[in-house]
Amino acid sequence: MSSIVIAQGGGPTAxxxxxxxxxIVAARRHDPSLRILGARHGVRGLTKGDLVDLTQLSExxxxxxxxxxxxxxxxxxxxxxxxxxxxxxxxxxxxxxxAFVYIGGNDTAGTLDILSKQSTGPCSFVHAPKTIDNDxxxxxxxxxxxxxxxxxxxxxVSIDLxxxxxxxxxxxxxxxxxxxxxxxxxxxxxxxxxxxPHLIYAPEKPFSVAQFLDDVDAIxxxxxxxxxxxxxxxxxxxxxxxxxxxxxxxxxxxxHGNVQLSGGDLGIEIxxxxxxxxxxxxxxxxxxxxxxRGYIGMIDETDAKEAFEAxxxxxxxxxxxxxxxVVLHYDGHRTTPRIVALDQVAGRTRHMPDSFxxxxxxxxxxxxxxxxxxxxxxxxxxxxFV
Amino acid sequence: MSSIVIAQGGGPTAxxxxxxxxxIVAARRHDPSLRILGARHGVRGLTKGDLVDLTQLSExxxxxxxxxxxxxxxxxxxxxxxxxxxxxxxxxxxxxxxAFVYIGGNDTAGTLDILSKQSTGPCSFVHAPKTIDNDxxxxxxxxxxxxxxxxxxxxxVSIDLxxxxxxxxxxxxxxxxxxxxxxxxxxxxxxxxxxxPHLIYAPEKPFSVAQFLDDVDAIxxxxxxxxxxxxxxxxxxxxxxxxxxxxxxxxxxxxHGNVQLSGGDLGIEIxxxxxxxxxxxxxxxxxxxxxxRGYIGMIDETDAKEAFEAxxxxxxxxxxxxxxxVVLHYDGHRTTPRIVALDQVAGRTRHMPDSFxxxxxxxxxxxxxxxxxxxxxxxxxxxxFV
Numbered sequence: 001m002s003s004i005v006i007a008q009g010g011g012p013t014a015x016x017x018x019x020x021x022x023x024i025v026a027a028r029r030h031d032p033s034l035r036i037l038g039a040r041h042g043v044r045g046l047t048k049g050d051l052v053d054l055t056q057l058s059e060x061x062x063x064x065x066x067x068x069x070x071x072x073x074x075x076x077x078x079x080x081x082x083x084x085x086x087x088x089x090x091x092x093x094x095x096x097x098x099a100f101v102y103i104g105g106n107d108t109a110g111t112l113d114i115l116s117k118q119s120t121g122p123c124s125f126v127h128a129p130k131t132i133d134n135d136x137x138x139x140x141x142x143x144x145x146x147x148x149x150x151x152x153x154x155x156x157v158s159i160d161l162x163x164x165x166x167x168x169x170x171x172x173x174x175x176x177x178x179x180x181x182x183x184x185x186x187x188x189x190x191x192x193x194x195x196x197p198h199l200i201y202a203p204e205k206p207f208s209v210a211q212f213l214d215d216v217d218a219i220x221x222x223x224x225x226x227x228x229x230x231x232x233x234x235x236x237x238x239x240x241x242x243x244x245x246x247x248x249x250x251x252x253x254x255x256h257g258n259v260q261l262s263g264g265d266l267g268i269e270i271x272x273x274x275x276x277x278x279x280x281x282x283x284x285x286x287x288x289x290x291x292x293r294g295y296i297g298m299i300d301e302t303d304a305k306e307a308f309e310a311x312x313x314x315x316x317x318x319x320x321x322x323x324x325x326v327v328l329h330y331d332g333h334r335t336t337p338r339i340v341a342l343d344q345v346a347g348r349t350r351h352m353p354d355s356f357x358x359x360x361x362x363x364x365x366x367x368x369x370x371x372x373x374x375x376x377x378x379x380x381x382x383x384x385f386v
Numbered sequence: 387m388s389s390i391v392i393a394q395g396g397g398p399t400a401x402x403x404x405x406x407x408x409x410i411v412a413a414r415r416h417d418p419s420l421r422i423l424g425a426r427h428g429v430r431g432l433t434k435g436d437l438v439d440l441t442q443l444s445e446x447x448x449x450x451x452x453x454x455x456x457x458x459x460x461x462x463x464x465x466x467x468x469x470x471x472x473x474x475x476x477x478x479x480x481x482x483x484x485a486f487v488y489i490g491g492n493d494t495a496g497t498l499d500i501l502s503k504q505s506t507g508p509c510s511f512v513h514a515p516k517t518i519d520n521d522x523x524x525x526x527x528x529x530x531x532x533x534x535x536x537x538x539x540x541x542x543v544s545i546d547l548x549x550x551x552x553x554x555x556x557x558x559x560x561x562x563x564x565x566x567x568x569x570x571x572x573x574x575x576x577x578x579x580x581x582x583p584h585l586i587y588a589p590e591k592p593f594s595v596a597q598f599l600d601d602v603d604a605i606x607x608x609x610x611x612x613x614x615x616x617x618x619x620x621x622x623x624x625x626x627x628x629x630x631x632x633x634x635x636x637x638x639x640x641x642h643g644n645v646q647l648s649g650g651d652l653g654i655e656i657x658x659x660x661x662x663x664x665x666x667x668x669x670x671x672x673x674x675x676x677x678x679r680g681y682i683g684m685i686d687e688t689d690a691k692e693a694f695e696a697x698x699x700x701x702x703x704x705x706x707x708x709x710x711x712v713v714l715h716y717d718g719h720r721t722t723p724r725i726v727a728l729d730q731v732a733g734r735t736r737h738m739p740d741s742f743x744x745x746x747x748x749x750x751x752x753x754x755x756x757x758x759x760x761x762x763x764x765x766x767x768x769x770x771f772v
Contacts, residue, residue: 012551017768040772041552052771064768070547074772077552154683161456162680165398166427166463170676268651286675290556294548296765297540297684379682382403382450385438386426386460 002096003035004315006054008130009042009104009111010077012070013144014299015307016103016130020073021066022311023101023128024054030319037095042076042102043111047087051095066308069294079107085114092123099124099318103311105131106347109325113342116323127325127342128314130307132293135179137348138340140330143307144293146374147300148175149185151292152229153375156186159286160196160227164384167224168282169216169274172197173267175292177233177241180204180352182292186229187363188371189378196227203233204351205360207242209269213277215361220281232266232287242266300376306335313337388482389421390701392440394516395428395490395497396463398456399530400685401693402489402516406459407452408697409487409514410440416705423481428462428488429497433473437481452694455680465493471500478509485510485704489697491517492733495711499732502709513711513728514700516693518679521565523734524726526716529693530679532760533686534561535571537678538615539761542572545672546582546613550770553610554668555602555660558583559653561678563619563627566590566738568678572615573749574757575764582613589619590737591746593628595655599663601747606667618652618673628652686762692721699723 004027008016020038027036036054039046052073057065065072080088088111092100100115100123102108109127116125129136132148152174163170174183180202187200198219201207212228220226234242243266271285306328314326317339324339325346356367363371390413394402406424413422422440425432438459443451451458466474474497478486486501486509488494495513502511515522518534538560549556560569566588573586584605587593606612620628629652657671678684692714700712703725710725711732742753749757 008551012548038771061768064766067766068547068768068770069544070770071551072768072770072772073551074770075551151683154681155677158455158680158682159676161454161682162398162676165394165457165459165461265651265654268654284676286677287673288675288677289672290545290548290670291541291672291674291677294544295540296544296547296767297537380450380453381682382447382454382458384454384456384458384460385424386458 001035002098003037004099004101004318005037005039005046005092005095005097006101007039007042007046007103008071008073008075009102009108010075011132012075012294013130013132014069014147014294015144015304016070017068017072018066018304018307019103019128019130019143019311021062022308023315024057024062026312026315030316035095038073041074042078043080043088044076044078045074046091047084049091049094069296069299080111080114082114082118085111085118088115089119093121097123099126099315101126101128101314101318103128103130106136106345106349109342109346112323113346116342124318125323125342126314126318127345128311129326129328132182133176133179134181135350136327137345137350138327139350140328140335141374142328143303143310145181146303147298148182148292149188149371149374150300150376151295151298152182152185152288153188154298154379155288156197156227156229157189157379157381161381161384163225163227164386166282168284169220169226169278171228171230171270171274171285173230173232173285173287175288176203176231178203178349178351180231183229183231184352184356184363184367185371185375187368188375190363190368193358193362197229198226199228199361200363201228201230201234201361202352203231203235205357206237207234208236209273213273216274217277220278230270310337387421388484389423390485390487390704391423391425391432391478391481391483392487393425393428393432393489394457394459394461395488395494396461397518398461398680399516399518400455400533400680401530401690402456403454403458404452404690404693405489405514405516405529405697407448408694409701410443410448412698412701416702421481424459427460428464429466429474430462430464431460432477433470435477435480455682455685466497466500468500468504471497471504474501475505479507483509485512485701487512487514487700487704489514489516492522492731492735495728495732498709499728502728510704511709511728512700512704513731514697515712515714518568519562519565520567521736522713523731523736524713525736526714526721527760528714529689529696531567532689533684534568534678535574535757535760536686536762537681537684538568538571538674539574540684541674542583542613542615543575543765543767547767547770549611549613550772552668554670555606555612555664557614557616557656557671559616559618559671559673561674562589562617564589564735564737566617569615569617570738570742570749570753571757571761573754574761576749576754579744579748583615584612585614585747586749587614587616587620587747588738589617589621591743592623593620594622595659599659602660603663606664616656696723
């Protein structure tokens with residue numbers, strides 16, 4: 001009996017199970033006799049035959065699964081080479097797979113690209129996109145991003161109110177190793193550059209601690225209030241991530257072997273630098289951490305719907321159009337899924353367009369319009385009396 | 387023309403403006419001719435005459451203010467002494483204050499206790515409770531706590547799903563310098579001790595890094611999955627906060643003057659200790675930071691309602707019962723505001739009862755029932771396939 005195999009790879013998102021459920025529903029619709037198999041922990045489980053049969057999953061369970069954040073099948077960060085891919089192909093043959101839908105980011109697309117080139121059988125390989133980083137080529141935006149962006153935007157609205165009540169300097173460090181979309185989403189509800197966050201640092205623009213301190217100084221000295229969104233992936237002028245530079249610096253500075261204790265951590269270093277420059281100010285650096293990427297309290301409805309549709313389109317494409325990568329296309333009015341060649345997405349990184357920036361530490365009106373279009377409605381807040 | 391003065395002190399909460407609005411509404415109802423004044427930045431603004439006239443605030447603005455988290459009037463951490471209190475009393479006399487409602491924690495109650503003893507005029511001093519820490523005596527729970535607790539509970543449900551998808555060890559460091567209620571709220575939806583969070587460390591029970599590592603080992607070695615909620619205020623056996631011990635230790639260890647860089651930070655130290663003990667495990671330590679205390683995306687309805695009622699009761703009590711501290715009383719069925727003497731709350735800290743603990747690193751069924759009663763309904767999640 002032939003089958004479709006579905007798996008999830010890479011970091012989780014708030015809506016990654018919507019995509020899984022979309023693929024299940026579309027596969028059932030396409031061919032009710034098809035076996036629907038999920039691979040536990042992505043390709044890692046697949047090669048071991050660690051499969052869960054989803055064919056009979058009830059409507060009730062399907063609905064609950066769809067609304068549950070983070071990979072329900074488990075995930076993996078394995079990056080298969082040619083040999084590993086042979087094992088995957090063998091495993092797929094064994095279950096007579098006609099389609100393999102792999103939900104993930106650009107590494108996941110890369111795995112599928114290798115598989116589609118090595119495969120000699122009838123199986124189609126389709127990439128269903130997900131990432132909170134929003135860094136997949138050919139996509140207007142990527143399922144998983146809107147929910148994470150909404151978490152970040154709500155966080156900065158809240159923190160701004162917190163720091164109006166007791167003034168000072170706040171830096172929130174936001175995920176996004178290579179692309180600044182998430183850190184920039186902090187400005188998604190901004191109506192002018194005067195509003196918080198007052199400074200935004202993304203990996204796309206060179207960062208230096210000295211310039212950062214001057215930037216903060218200019219705002220803090222004038223208003224007593226400075227809110228900063230900083231990407232964890234900020235890089236120096238040579239393109240080295242500051243986190244790496246700090247870790248190397250700590251190695252040089254510390255003769256006691258306490259390498260992981262000192263430096264290394266971007267948040268600690270930024271906190272130290274702020275305390276030194278502004279000894280009397282209330283300063284706080286928070287690393288937002290994992291919370292933003294699958295928070296059950298912040299699942300965006302549009303994101304959930306688009307993630308489901310991307311999964312359904314992936315399964316359908318596998319049967320009707322062959323291998324490829326599903327992308328979300330925006331035509332100026334509506335967002336719809338399309339399919340492109342795997343190598344248009346595989347292993348590549350989409351960065352924030354230069355037109356989204358205003359200088360090196362702020363978002364342009366065009367950038368704000370982009371985030372504004374994606375985000376839910378801004379909460380209706382009362383402007384504090386202070 | 388006589389007046390009521392309202393102010394907000396200490397750290398913000400998600401519902402502190404509900405209390406402000408409750409006080410405004412009750413004051414209007416009690417005497418429509420009364421001037422209603424808000425002090426900017428608590429007693430600090432009050433002494434400078436920095437007041438905002440709230441008498442004519444429209445119903446629309448009142449509603450929007452109520453739904454906006456974090457102190458709308460601004461706040462302060464000033465702890466007035468006798469002389470400072472004289473200045474406050476003078477400022478209150480100047481506006482012919484009949485009542486001063488000060489919204490805050492046990493320090494705020496302490497200020498009011500001094501004021502009520504120093505005052506010779508007709509003004510009543512009423513404390514309206516707020517704190518995310520839930521550490522005020524005589525209260526079943528405190529306005530602001532439920533929203534923060536809901537943020538934490540949702541965070542740990544989400545993180546548990548994240549770490550089932552890719553197994554490992556996660557530690558979330560949660561606010562609460564002296565009381566463990568917030569870190570324990572992570573277990574508020576737990577149905578048995580087997581469910582995440584698997585370990586809970588609160589300031590009420592002695593903590594050692596060595597014991598912590600052994601605790602983690604016992605769970606991680608068996609299941610490959612260990613989720614920990616740790617209070618930022620965990621203390622060693624002598625009652626010293628670990629954060630302070632670490633800072634002191636770093637001073638001793640480091641001869642280069644990089645004091646703030648190394649040690650000091652609880653999260654960094656825990657991360658280092660985990661990496662050393664479990665070099666191959668996926669480990670992650672997140673400090674949840676300020677997000678949980680006034681997140682606009684997580685305002686609990688019951689919390690909002692109780693905060694409003696506490697403010698209304700505070701203003702009403704000021705006119706009818708004189709000085710005191712409003713507390714939330716629970717009779718086994720309903721929560722209602724009452725008033726007690728200021729010195730029953732002032733400067734004291736309520737800790738988690740011993741009966742809420744099971745050993746030193748878990749919550750008892752009684753403790754879980756308490757949090758379960760306060761928290762909103764647990765999200766209906768699908769149990770992952772892994």
